[in-house]
Amino acid sequence: MKIKKDLPGFNRGGSKTSFQAEDSIFFQEWVASGQPQEQIPISAVCNARCLFCSNRMNPFPIKQNIFRDIEDVKLQLSLGSANFAGEIHMSDSLPGRISEGEAFLHPQFFEILALVREKYLANILHFTTNASMLDEPLVQKLAQFRPLEINISLHSTQPKLWARIFQRTEKPAKIALSSLSLLKKYHIDFTGTIVTLPMICGWDDIEKTFGFLADNGARSILLWWPGFSKKTPEGMKKEIECSWDEFQAFVKRMQNKFPKVPIVPQPNLSETLGLPIKRIMKFTLLGNLKTFGGAFLKVLWLASEAAYPDISRMVEQAAKSVSNEHHVFPVKNISYGGNIKVSGLLMVSDFLSAGKKALEIWPDTDLVLIPGMAFDAFFRDLQKTPAIKIPEILGRTAWLIFDNGAFHQIRGRGFVKPENDxxxxxxxxxxxxxxxxxxxxxxxxxxxxxxxxxxxxxxxxxxxxxxxxxxxxxxxxxxxxxxxxxxxxxxxxxxxxxxxxxxxxxxxxxxxxxxxxxxxxxxxxxxxxxxxxxxxxxxxx
Incomplete structure (x- = not known):
């Protein structure tokens, strides 16, 4: 639903006497994400235009340049459990239809922060920022709401390169670089994020940036391999492109040089190593109407390009111990294109394209398995296309499978012989x-x-x-x-x-x-x- 324009201050955090949750894109997306208690995003407004920013590379429009209404925040807080002990993330936006913005820009930021702290007295409040607003007055005021953890996006320590990457001036770069010592002064924990841009900074400068974060006390550092889509301009693509092998070599080098600093490489192209393949295979031995509740005879696993090598290896090994056939087929991300390979950004159209090609190879397939992480709590992709379209168009039974080995049958209800009467x-x-x-x-x-x-x-x-x-x-x-x-x-x-x-x-x-x-x-x-x-x-x- 569209945000009502006649509600004064809705987009900029103004106060009003009435509020309708169905009009809030933030509330809608929180529900669509499964109502995670740890997610309370408040801003889709940013003060930078990062060269690598995905907001301008999406194949579909996302919501940008709005602040979350304080009444909306109150509603979500009222639905949460005060016994929740995890971190509260106030910058992240899931499942991905809203731009991630600077929470500190919100005109009612500290009022919202007080409401969140009133509900969650001792939880760590987590923010992601480019740090260009973290001067001493703001950091000093933030410290009153500890425990906090600030994730600093810092891709170069050279003000000139910082300004180029964020497309800003060098003045906010100096504020960002000075913020780390301020966070230490006011006892606020921080982590770091670096998007590796060797064509702009060079690997030596990226290593200096890593060392700067580590030496100033970063609790962990995320290293992002820069992604680009088919919508990325060719000139910009050349600037942000980075060899995967060089990226992996850099990660390993930093792990050896800074053994005490936890490093989290992203994206995780080994996303399925913990997937309980054997457990899922066991489920495929029951529930087929055509075999009167017995096994599905031929099973097709659709896997992202990132997961395909590991899934193929694990399925081939595990299939030796079951009676039915299992095949794996890679799903190319046609929707985004570029170097996007992970499951979470695949669309229904991508699964259909890959599924049709796979069925030409294995036409007798009677069950298709699809990674559930590509869908929200309503089983829709990022473009809100429902997963039910997959079994409807492919004409096969389809299950969504999840990291814990659980599955959801998208359409219909199979006849299952109970294992224990x-x-x-x-x-x-x-x-x-x-x-x-x-x-x-x-x-x-x-x-x-x-x-x-x-x-x-x-x-x-x-x-x-x-x-x-x-x-x-x-x-x-x-x-x-x-x-x-x-x-x-x-x-x-x-x-x-x-x-x-x-x-x-x-x-x-x-x-x-x-x-x-x-x-x-x-x-x-x-x-x-x-x-x-x-x-x-x-x-x-």
Whole structure:
């Protein structure tokens, strides 16, 4: 939705009496990112025009030159948990449809900062900046809101080169270079970011910049390989282009020269080394309607160009231990072009283009696996094209796969043969329960309790009280009798109710037993236990 122009100050942080969250691009994107508590961006306004800035190289327009409304910030803060202990990032913008700006430019910056600190008393507040505003008055005032961590984007220590890269004058360059000593003076932690531009600065100057950050106490340093797209002008491309091999060699050289400084090279072209391939393959052995809930026979993995070498190697190795076929195909980023290779910037159109080519090679493919990191919480790419278009157009079942090995079936619902039949599982649990009571192994029964105190027909019972409760109940379940009727009801995906009718001492008068089970991890645990009265009047659970 468009931002309403009749709301005074909306774009520049002015106050007003009403606010509508659906009009805020910041709130919309926060929701689309899955409502991450650590993300509270407040500015899409920047005071520089970096040569390498991706904002001008995107194949689609992104929102720029707006500040976040303070009422919008209040709304997000009200939805967050005060128990959240992680860092709060106030400059980053995910999933990537808003320009990342200078938070310090916001006209209500310190008012917002006070609101955030009121909610998150001890969390580290994180900002990314070109440091051109970090003079002593600002740094001194910032220090009142510690703990803070400032990420300084610094690509050369020479004011002339700094000004060229940021397309500004040398005056703000001197402020930026002086800021590191000020941060140290006021006990504010900082990290550094360097975009390696050897065609402009030369590797020697880049190394001096790295040393400058390290010597001044940078807690870590990000080294960015400069990216460019098909929209980057040819002249600018020649200025920012950097050999990948030279970049890697520089990273290794800095790691050897500054062993105590953590170095984070970006982008991460080994993004999938931790992907649990075998776990995902196991899932592909179930759920195919065409094989009556059995395996998908031929599986196609679509991988970014960055991930393709590692994915291919790992899939080839793991496929030896499964019965179905697995193939990997690289997805070229046609949308961005240039040297963009990572999964997070792929579009639905890129997956469709690669998928169609792959299906010409393996036409019998019945399952396509797609990296989930290319999509937001609503399973849309950066252009808001939904992932469902992929199975619709390719005519195949498609899953989004995630770093933890989980998957999401985009369309339809497969018929899955359950690995463990629910009825069989609970028959074993209940048999164990009854045998343990008969043998007076009450601690064994306690081991399947979800937590104490446990709700029972005698009220909330602690562990010792629960033992006595079971001991008193033992005569009601003699070893030579069995339940008369048992019904299992699924309350939700994680809760099962077992209702039983038993004969008591007077066989003409049955009584009931209700057991509530809750799934915790991979195990079912007893959540509540209620016994009915032998006179037939059941207690209300």
């Amino acid at each position: 629910v009825k069989t599982t609970f028959e074993k649990i209940l048999k164990f329960f009854d045998q343990s009571i008969q043998e007076e192994k009450f601690d064994a029964v306690s081991s399947i309790v979800a937590s104490f105190p446990i709700p029972t027909s005698e009220g909330l019972l602690k562990k010792i009280e629960f033992r006595n409760f079971l001991k008193q109940a033992k005569p009601r379940f003699p070893s030579n009798t069995c339940f008369e009727k048992r019904i299992l009801e699924k309350l939700d995906n994680n809760r099962i109710l077992c209702m039983e009718d038993w004969h008591g001492k007077d066989t003409s008068t049955p009584f009931s037993r209700w057991l509530f089970f809750k799934k915790i991890g991979d195990n079912w645990k007893m959540e509540m236990l209620f016994f009915g009265q032998e006179n037939g009047e059941n207690e209300s659970p």
